Structures are given as C-alpha cells and as structure tokens.
Amino acid sequence: MGRKGYKGTVLMGIMRAMFLNQIQRVKHLTPRILGPLSTSGMTLIEFILTLVIIGILSAVAIPRFDVAFSSMTSVNGAAFMIASDIRYAQECAMANRVSKTVRFVAGQSAYTFDATIPPTSSLDPSGQLPGGVTIGTTITFTFNSLGEPTAGGGSSVTVSGGGQNKTISVVNYTGKVNIS
Structure with a gap:
C-alpha cells in the first residue's frame, strides 16, 4: 500500500472528524433555535387544567346563549305555526x-278559528302561541270555498316577543302566505 494508502x-480520518464536528455544532444549536418547546411536551397536569378552564368558560357562556336563542326560536316558531294554521284554514275551506275564518286580536297569545257550515271542527289547531x-x-x-281570501287578503299579522318581530302576510286573490 505505500504512501498513497496512508494519505x-x-x-478520511480528517474528513470524518470535520463531519462529526459539524454534527456536534448542529446538535448544540438546535435547542437554542427551537427553544424549550421542542424538548418537552404538555404534562398531564397542564392538560387537565386546560380542560377545566374550557369547562368553566363553557358553563358560563352556554346559559347566556340559550336565553337569547330560545326567545328567537319562539318567535320564529310562532310565525311558522301561524302561517301553517292560515294555510290550514284555506285548505279546510276548499275541502x-x-x-x-281565522281571527287574531292584538295583545293576545292565542287566535281562533270559525266556520260557517259545519261549525268549528275539533280538529282545528289550538291557536295557542308559545310563552x-x-x-x-x-x-x-x-277564505271562501275556492281558497281565496274574502276578508284580510293583502293584509298581515305581526307576532313579537323577546325583542323579535315577524310578519305573516296573505296575498290578495291567491291567498298565498308569506313570512318576513
């Protein structure tokens, strides 16, 4: 092998030493660059405390959301119920x-149904609005026997509660019911 093999x-030994030196530098710099987050995770105690804090915030926020949501859904539900009952009166007249007739009185929380012949049916909706x-x-x-509004066509009824208002209108001639 002679001198060539020795050189x-x-x-190769020098290159290997330089390579290992570079690796040592990178290992030494890594914690400084990435910081302590790269070397440790979240402990079980930190995780449990996070869940407790989220639970407390949820317990405080959900009841407040529920009150606002229930009053809004009550008015929306009442509007859809009234529209459905007006359509029921129209279809009952045709059938x-x-x-x-459907009668609404301002300030009341219920409305009534009338029929000329036969008298008011026990199958008529109650007309009771949510609290x-x-x-x-x-x-x-x-509505007449053709489903046309003979009284109240082109007019509307308003329901309100919890700061919300909904208007249910009946189109003249056709009797189409709209909610706005």
Whole structure:
C-alpha cells in the first residue's frame, strides 16, 4: 500500500472528524433555535387544567346563549305555526266547500278559528302561541270555498316577543302566505 494508502486513510480520518464536528455544532444549536418547546411536551397536569378552564368558560357562556336563542326560536316558531294554521284554514275551506275564518286580536297569545257550515271542527289547531309571544295586529282572514281570501287578503299579522318581530302576510286573490 505505500504512501498513497496512508494519505488516503489520514484524509478520511480528517474528513470524518470535520463531519462529526459539524454534527456536534448542529446538535448544540438546535435547542437554542427551537427553544424549550421542542424538548418537552404538555404534562398531564397542564392538560387537565386546560380542560377545566374550557369547562368553566363553557358553563358560563352556554346559559347566556340559550336565553337569547330560545326567545328567537319562539318567535320564529310562532310565525311558522301561524302561517301553517292560515294555510290550514284555506285548505279546510276548499275541502269542505265552506268559508273558514281565522281571527287574531292584538295583545293576545292565542287566535281562533270559525266556520260557517259545519261549525268549528275539533280538529282545528289550538291557536295557542308559545310563552312570551303575542299578536301585534287585530285582523280576520276569511277564505271562501275556492281558497281565496274574502276578508284580510293583502293584509298581515305581526307576532313579537323577546325583542323579535315577524310578519305573516296573505296575498290578495291567491291567498298565498308569506313570512318576513
């Protein structure tokens, strides 16, 4: 092997030492660059404390959200119920070939149904609104045997509660019911 082999071995040794030196520098710099977060995770105690804090915040926030949400859903539900009951009166008038009336009185939390012949059916909806929701307009809607509004067509009834208002209107001639 002679001198060539010896120089190659020395050269390889020097290169190996330089390479290991570079690795040592990188290992030494890594904690400084990434900081302590790279070397440790979240402990079980920190995790449990985080869950407790989230639980306390949820317990405080959810009841406040529920009160606002329930009053809004009550008014929306009442508006859809009234629209459905007005449509019921219209369909009942057409099916029985009689006039059918729905009466709303301002300040009340219920409305009534009338029929000319036969008398008011026991199958008529109760007309009772959810608690805290009241009627804001006095009006009567009457539908003939063709489903056309003969009284109240082109008018609307308003319901309100919890700072929310909804208007249910009946289109003249067609009797179409809209909520706004």
